Amino acid sequence: MTRLQPLRLHGYAVSNYFNIAHAALIETATPFELVTTRASQQAEFLAISPMGKIPLLHTPAGWIGETVAILGYIEDCLPIPTLHAADPFQRARERQVINVVQLYVEAPVRSLFPGVFMGANNSPVSVAAARITLDRAVVALRHLVAPGPFLMGPALSYADLFAFYCLDIAERVCGFVYRRSILAELGLQGWFAQMAQRDSTQTVLALFEDAFGQYLKEKNATYRFRPVGYRTRTPAIEQRPA
Template sequence: MALHGYPVSNYFNAARAALIEKGAAFTIVPTRAAQDEAFLAHSAMGKIPYLRTGQGCIAETVAILEYIEEVVPGVPLYPTGAFARARARQIINIVQLYVETPLRSLYPGAFMGGVNAPETIAAVRPVVDRGMRALSQLVTPAPFLLGGQLTYADIFAFYHFDLGERAMRFTYGASLVDAVPGLHDWFDIMAARPSTRTVLADFHPAFAAYLRDKGAAWLEPELKETTHA
């Protein structure tokens, strides 16, 4: 298998971490998103990541995670039992739809050298707060989001929170991980995993270079030393 993408992408990083956690044999092909016909033949929406397999290419990170679980042996990354698996998928959906997607609207002002409109800033916060309140009802980190087993919910949430935390701090002077009891410790546990260290070792220099190229307002590397807008 070959994972195509770019280490600034939180979606690429989640897929890469999942492959590492499963012990999969794979290569990385540095790839940027595109809309030309050749690229669309591999990723129908022109997005990264996509996973090249012996049967063809799969895009969309959640679909990639499902495929990995089906075809790669090793430790399961979904819990046993239909209800617990559904809960993991519910958490993934909430993180994507109600946390990551609205926060992405703030990336131009934080990371891309642009300016976020006041109405955008005002609209995003209540959606994210609602999403985090929902997560606080569904997870009790002990040490992982669903208890003692690492799942795709942890992997997916970590990489979206890692980038989203920056946007929250820059825009609102607030923290995602403060919103859910136990999430700070969970975040530290996830950050210490060997898979995370491998992925972030590529993310940090790539993201710093991206910010410089864009003339971004957000400054790396230390969240706590950044001045909020």
């Protein structure tokens, strides 16, 4: 299928899901424009994003929301698919990893955002519930991924993009709440460092660092963010204020 143009990616660089879509557009060499847009429940925004969420992709045919759908559209519009395995079984395995990362890593850590990034408090019940799901996800991912050098083998895939940006935020939350490193438990520090060196990552996370620091100030968050540029090390866990 011929790639459709122009594409405009709407969202906000604090969002790991927006960053996944941004990185995918870069990695597939798809021409696009970025439009800074915050999530909203206003009627005008709900008309184009029924859940009021970002990211959104504006295409010549209309609007697409939800990151999985956006990546599917990008891939379908490429003359030659680039970030999915050719083999149907391998593609299914990639999607399996994406689902595990979204539902059992990102979702539980997102439940803890209020007490980490938003100046509120997390209840002991929510902290304990998230820990149970995360523990199970770590066990599952140990079975599903084995960097070689990428998560699913020798080639970069959408599983790498989802995992990188979801594990990045999980590393921050888990370090702050539990004093644990999900990357270390998974043995993925080397993979993470390699992904951090990619041109797409450097571009995406430069915008993230600028936006995230301002976001934390707006929310009066207890989490303290120290920009590290993602050039020499993974996110530190010693970020609870003294």
